[in-house]
Amino acid sequence: MSIDSRPASAGVASPLRSRTSLIVPAAVGVALVVVPLTALLLRADWAALPQHLAAPTVWPAVRLSLVTTTTTVLISLLVGTPLAWLLARATGRAATWLRAVLTVPLVLPPVVGGVALLLAYGRNGVVGAPLDEILGVTIPFTPVAVVLAEVFVAMPFYVVAVEGAMRQVDRRYDALAATLGASPWHTFARVAVPLATPGIAAGAALAWARALGEFGATITFAGNFVGTTQTAPLAVYTALEQDPEAAIALSVVMLTVSVVVLGALRGRWVR
Amino acid sequence: MAGTSGGREGLDAHVVATRGTFGVDVTVRAAPGEVLAVLGPNGSGKTTVLHALAGLLPLEEGHVHVGGRTWAGPQHALDPASRRTGLLLADHLLFPHLTAAGNVGFGPRARGMPGTAVAERVTTELAALGIADLADRRPGGLSHGQAQRVALARALATDPHLLLLDEPLAALDPATRTDVRATLAHRLAAYDGVTVLVTHDPLDALTLADRLVFLESGRVVQEGTPSEVVDRPRSRYVAQVVGLNLYAGNATAVDTVLTALGPVVTPGFAHVGATWVAFAPSAVSLFPERPEGSPRNTWPLTVAAVELLGRLARVRLVDGAGHPVVAEVTAASVTALRLHPGTTVWAAVKASEVTAYPA
Numbered sequence: 317m318s319i320d321s322r323p324a325s326a327g328v329a330s331p332l333r334s335r336t337s338l339i340v341p342a343a344v345g346v347a348l349v350v351v352p353l354t355a356l357l358l359r360a361d362w363a364a365l366p367q368h369l370a371a372p373t374v375w376p377a378v379r380l381s382l383v384t385t386t387t388t389v390l391i392s393l394l395v396g397t398p399l400a401w402l403l404a405r406a407t408g409r410a411a412t413w414l415r416a417v418l419t420v421p422l423v424l425p426p427v428v429g430g431v432a433l434l435l436a437y438g439r440n441g442v443v444g445a446p447l448d449e450i451l452g453v454t455i456p457f458t459p460v461a462v463v464l465a466e467v468f469v470a471m472p473f474y475v476v477a478v479e480g481a482m483r484q485v486d487r488r489y490d491a492l493a494a495t496l497g498a499s500p501w502h503t504f505a506r507v508a509v510p511l512a513t514p515g516i517a518a519g520a521a522l523a524w525a526r527a528l529g530e531f532g533a534t535i536t537f538a539g540n541f542v543g544t545t546q547t548a549p550l551a552v553y554t555a556l557e558q559d560p561e562a563a564i565a566l567s568v569v570m571l572t573v574s575v576v577v578l579g580a581l582r583g584r585w586v587r
Numbered sequence: 588m589a590g591t592s593g594g595r596e597g598l599d600a601h602v603v604a605t606r607g608t609f610g611v612d613v614t615v616r617a618a619p620g621e622v623l624a625v626l627g628p629n630g631s632g633k634t635t636v637l638h639a640l641a642g643l644l645p646l647e648e649g650h651v652h653v654g655g656r657t658w659a660g661p662q663h664a665l666d667p668a669s670r671r672t673g674l675l676l677a678d679h680l681l682f683p684h685l686t687a688a689g690n691v692g693f694g695p696r697a698r699g700m701p702g703t704a705v706a707e708r709v710t711t712e713l714a715a716l717g718i719a720d721l722a723d724r725r726p727g728g729l730s731h732g733q734a735q736r737v738a739l740a741r742a743l744a745t746d747p748h749l750l751l752l753d754e755p756l757a758a759l760d761p762a763t764r765t766d767v768r769a770t771l772a773h774r775l776a777a778y779d780g781v782t783v784l785v786t787h788d789p790l791d792a793l794t795l796a797d798r799l800v801f802l803e804s805g806r807v808v809q810e811g812t813p814s815e816v817v818d819r820p821r822s823r824y825v826a827q828v829v830g831l832n833l834y835a836g837n838a839t840a841v842d843t844v845l846t847a848l849g850p851v852v853t854p855g856f857a858h859v860g861a862t863w864v865a866f867a868p869s870a871v872s873l874f875p876e877r878p879e880g881s882p883r884n885t886w887p888l889t890v891a892a893v894e895l896l897g898r899l900a901r902v903r904l905v906d907g908a909g910h911p912v913v914a915e916v917t918a919a920s921v922t923a924l925r926l927h928p929g930t931t932v933w934a935a936v937k938a939s940e941v942t943a944y945p946a
Contacts, residue, residue, distance in 0.1 A: 488680055491643050494667035495674040496694035496745055506693070510684040 353571070360568045361561060368565035376543045377551030377566070384459060384547060385527040388466040392474040392523050397516065400475045401508050404482035405490070415479075421472045429468050430536025437464060437537075461538035462545050466527035474523035481515020482508055521581050525574060597621065598749060598781040601649035602639045611635050611805035612649075615783065617798065619654075622775055622782040624796030626789070628824055632805040633785040637751050640783065641674055642667040653781070654748040668697075670749070673742030677754040679734040681726035687713070687737045688722040694745035712740040715777070716770055732763035736770055743778070750775075750782040756791060771795060789828045793817075801825050819944050821863060831865045832912055835946065838862040844943055847910045851884050853943040861946035868901065870940035871914035873924055874933045883935040888912055890930040893921060902926055904934060 361368065368374075403415055421429055437444040437455040447453050455461050485508055493503040509516065531549045538545040540554060548570060555563035597618040604611055611632035617623040625633045638644040640651055642658065642665060651659040658665050673694075681690045691712055692705045700708065713719045716736045726734055735755065742750060755771065756764045772795055775782055786792055792799055793813050800810040801822065809821040820826040826833030836846035837860065844851045844862045851864050872878075877885060888904035891911075900921045902914045912934055916926075924932060 486680070488676070488678070489682065491641075491667070492674055492676075492680055493693070493697070494643070495641050495670070495672045495751075496697055496741070497668050498693070498697040499668055502697050506697075507682060511682075 356564065356567055356571060360564050364561065365565050365568065368559075368562045369569065371555070371559055371562040373542055373546070373551050373555060373559075374562060374566055377546050377548045378569070380459065380462070380543070380546065381528060381548040384462045384466055385524050387463050388470050388527040389474075389520050389524045391463070391467050392471045393516070393520060396471050396474045396519075396523075397478060397509065398504065400478035400519075401482050401504050403475070403479045404485075404508075405487075418472050418475055421469050422476070426469055426530065426532030427536050430465060430533035433461070433465055433468060433533060433537040437461070456537060457539040457541060457545055459538075459544055462534055462547060465533040465537050466530045469530055469533055470523040470527040473526050474519040477519030477522055478512060478515050481512040481519070484515075485511045518581055521577055525577050528570070528573070596652070596655040598623070598640075598651075598653050598783070600640060600651040600653075602636050602646060602651070603648035604635060604639045604644050604646055606635050606638075606644060609635070609805065611639075611802075613800075613802060613805070613807055615640075615800060617781045617783070619781060620779050621798065622784055622796045624784045624786055624792035624799045625802060626786060626792055626799060626825075626828060627802035628787070631802040633802055634753055635805070636802070637674075637753050637783060637785050640749060641672045641751055642670050671745065671747045673745060673747035673750045675735075675738055675742045675750075675752045675755045677757040679726070679731070679738040681729075681734055681738055681741070683726050685725075686722065687718070687724050687726075687729065687740075690726070690737055691740045691744045694741060698745060708744055709740075712744045713737075715743075716740050716774060730763070731759055732767050735759060735767055739771065739774065743774070746780075748780045750778065750780055752782065752784045752786075754786055755784070756788065757786075768794065792828075801828075819863070819942070820865060821946070826865065831867055832871070834864045834910075836862050836864050836943075838943070847908065848886055848906055848912070851941060851943075852938040853941045854938050856943045858943075858945045863944050863946050865942045865944075866936050866940050868913040868915035870936050871912060871916075872935045873902065873914055873916055873920065873926070874935060875924060877933050878935050883937055884941065885933055885935045886912070888932060888934050890926050890928055890932065892928060893926050895921070900926070904932070 403411060406414075434441065434456065436442050437447075439445065439448055439454055439456065444455055447455070455464065489507050489511070490503055493507050498506065529549060530547070531553070534545070534547060535550055540546050540550045546554065548566060552563045552566050552570070555566065597616070599616050601614045602611060609630070609632065613632065613636050615623060615625070615636070625636060627633050635644065639646055645664065646659050648661075649659075650657065650661070653671070657663075658670050681687075682693065685693065688706075688709050691709045695705045695708050709722070710719065713722055716739060718733060718736050718740070721729060721733055721737060726737075729737065735758075739755070752771075756768055759767055768791065775795065784791065784795055796813065798810065798812055799816050801808045801816070801824065803822060803824055809816060809825050816825060817829045820829055820831055820833050823833060834846040834848060834851070836844040836851065838844045838856065838858050840859075841857055842852060842854050844853055844856070844864050846864055853864065856862075877887075886906055888906055890902060891905050892903040894901045894903075895918060898918050900916055900918050902916060902921070904912045904914060906912070914934060920926075924930070926932070
């Protein structure tokens, strides 16, 4: 409508109108994100916030979330870092396929992930059944299940971020380290990891944030038991029916934590 | 500790390897303490040979023996970490997260040397290169020349039996290059392993190397001591590197060789058959008309380019079929003969200035 063949100087109205036609959809986009966040802040009862946070279900949920998300990040660091390094240096079809498989949880509905986890580690699951029979260990509805669910959805974020950072490490460093006598492990630990540290930190923060927000896979696979599997997001969802003020208070806390994490990332590792 | 078993038997390698669609088949040998320069135009396979020696590229055939040990042979090949090589590239590639000392100590540490011994080794090596004061600097705080010295220290700190230098001075500015070349020459004189120096700079080769190997298209075209090569180049590339005019020819009768330029008179040359004919650019005189008199080789040529080098001028000429001749004349004769691209002149070379040798 406002794009025509006349040069911009032909009329002042034309560029103005064309800019308006961009600003309107952009503003709608902003509103769709900002309005809910503002609503949360507006409706929060700030004076009574400490009191609401003292509700009996809040602290166990926060503590469980802290423990499980930290464990998830540690597992990602321990197994995800070597995996990312191998993928960063891998060539060939197998690596391409592996990369694709590892990316699935990024796009999979978390509930489906929960169902998959149940079929794997559930009491009648592929791994869960023999585990129960031989060792008498059951995983579902325990904090271990929460961690498994969080690792399933969050570690791929970590691996993708760290692999990207490690691909940026000049391959000639690998060759040089090898001629200096470094084993593949030494090269990984002393060259790849130090040079990819910003990426590792960013990946860890991303994975942690994703694990903190995990809902679908957790509630499907681990259940929603106060103190054992009810993480902060599950507590918010549950509290919304019985104690909405506590739900709002907990939501504000999680919003704050997310913004702090984002801020730390922006300052150092994300432009 | 340096070079305890220092490659006493030197280097003996036959490298057959392929990178992409390009193959090399090259034999290189060097005695302990010797510096072998590998020269060749871009894409001649110099770096491929170096990578194969380091174990970064597998051999298809052949072998690599260093210091009496087999690094690669028909049955097995050691991985790069198990070979005792030091590698230095044009780009210093110092680990940016480590100090100079950390970089130099990386190799000894990776090979399991205890911490105090590493610190001692690092200090010795940095001192040997005159850069002890840089130990605590990070690569970001070093000049190019300093960084390249630290990289050399890193390559030598593992006491390699084979030191591989890939265009080590190519990325430096001319002034720094002279300095680092001097450091390199000094340090290599005290090094008892074999050094393989890949370069395209004849000055590096002539000042640092004991022997030269020229590669073209993945094959050795000539090898020998610098003076042998300078006296008798055997390919156009080699001739260009050492600054001679060189023509392949056929000696049909005593004193005459048929070349692309025409018959060349070479008194006293009795060989019959394939022959190289060489003469220096300074042996070429230029005349406006065909010169008369003494036994000269004369050709009518066209000027292609003129370069002034101080009081001398390098004149590139071509004959009717495009065969090149380089002449070195005084700047005064450039003016007198009005030499500029397109000028037609007669070039003359005294028969006594022509070297001929069997191909």
